[in-house]
Amino acid sequence: MKAVCWMGKEKIEVHTVKDPEIINPHDAIIRVTRTAICGSDLHLYGGFIPTMESGDILGHEFMGIVEEVGPEVKKLKRGDRVVIPFTIACGNCFFCKDNLWSLCDNSNPNAHIAEELYGYSGSALFGFSHIYGGYAGGQAQYARIPFADVGPIKIENDLADDKVLFLSDIFPTGYQGAENANIKPGDTVAVWGCGPVGIFAVASAFMLGAEKVIAIDRFPERLKLARDLGAITIKYDEKEVNIVEALRDLSGGVGPDSCIDAVGIEAHSSTAVGIYDKVEQAMMLETDSPFVLRQAIQAIRKGGTLSIPGVYGGVLNKVNFGAAFGKGIKMAMGQTNMHKYLKPLLQRIEEGQLDPSFIISHIIGIEQAPKLYPIWQKKQEQVTKIVIDPWMDTIRPEVDGRVLLAN
């Protein structure tokens, strides 16, 4: 099969590799019909996540048709159409039973590496470095799915792949970002980052009753998506706009009730502190660039809730913990407890509350993935979301209008 492989920092190649096989009794193999490049894949592309190895198959947003099931799979059969949550969970440990699926005890074969760095290991993820299990990802024509009775959600309607694909990560991740923000009806919510997760956080904040949602980003095409959802947008440009002041003014001098950092480790800043982060990262004194986190801690109202769906991987410097303490704020963060959200969010899509496909700007074949990673990283060609048809058999340029054709 063809698969998108990480071959080094800023080096992505498509290779022909052997088809996946059943390894464990609860595995299934699916034929991938749709997959996507996630903003967090750009962290891998840029070399910000440790324990990636040459040859790792990328991709954790994908769906497809069940080809084969292991001897102990009871709920799935060949031919079922499924969306795969990007976190892998056993379904029977203390954490799974407590709905903390992304903290599953039993899915990461490399738990000892995570224990070295984090004390304890979270669940494994598809295609997201060896510290998270080293599982081959879904930017491929086939994929192996462990614990197939626990994770995959069957799609038993005729909705197009592009409408349900984002149940695999970004819709639930944006939703959990909003849910963790403790939003009450009438609240003002600020969202940093209008990438896919930020956009779904904006949409979810409204679903949860927010009165006013303020969205912050650097790029007009992303800000437009947020405005289309009803948000007030701030174009992030340090020379002209002071974000903390803008948020104070927009929230009646109080500060937003909730702040959502949907940016994470690679926040951009050209200020002195931003340059300081770049130098520290280069010198390995700091792994993450927490610019948004600093700003959100400063901007949030007293007693507010800061929710962090953006990915962090390591050590942060110059975070004003005193401000967080002084204002008595609450923080909530972590990988998404995917399995908890699949059914309710599928229902919202089926009821027509949201058509998640609105964020797609590009539909491509698998061979074009290596070309599109750098384009999205540099935010060129107005990319908002790239989906891949690994078989190039369902792209319909005449109806789609968003297609980037094969070379």
Place this chain on the structure above:
Amino acid sequence: METAKEASLAGTMYAPLPEGTNDGRVTAHAVQTINADAEELYKVWSDVTRFPRWQEHVVSVTPTSKTTSHWVVGNPEDQDGKRIEFDSEITEDVAGQKIAWQSISPEVEQYGSVTFKQAASGRGTLVTLIQTVKVPAGRLGNAVASVVARGPAQTVKENLRHFKEMAEAGEIPSVAGQSHGPRGIVGGIKEWMYGETNPTPPGSSDRS
């Protein structure tokens, strides 16, 4: 079978469990809370023939009497690889609560114990494994080193982790033999570290 309850440590001072190296003997401990009954876990541990499913580097264990067994250790994947054989006996057996053992072959020295206690919080069973291994000197020591990819202390922790995974998830998570692109030279060296060629035992929910 009677189940032991986790003792309350309220009002006591923390006493570390055994860990460390002394005169060539490596002692390590591992603690896990497993979402299963103590009786069930005790039964699984009592069946020595199933050890190769969840202990790393164990090729086979054959009972030789009610309390003794014969062990073959090595890399199960490598048919022609080195093998170390020894006998072991159970020194204490409290149904549903505790098993202790020691090796009885002169060339190998290893002993340990596992206890099962009902977790006070109602979260299943608290399992504590304490094991001591003396890595032998000379040719046999080299043979041990060549069949064991992890240090002895980490092996103790991994074995109890595998036991928990098998009991809770019905399998031991593994990426051994999965698809990947070209690894390159450095990646090839690191493959074992990242699990793809790790000594992960097969693990199965087959409880027969």
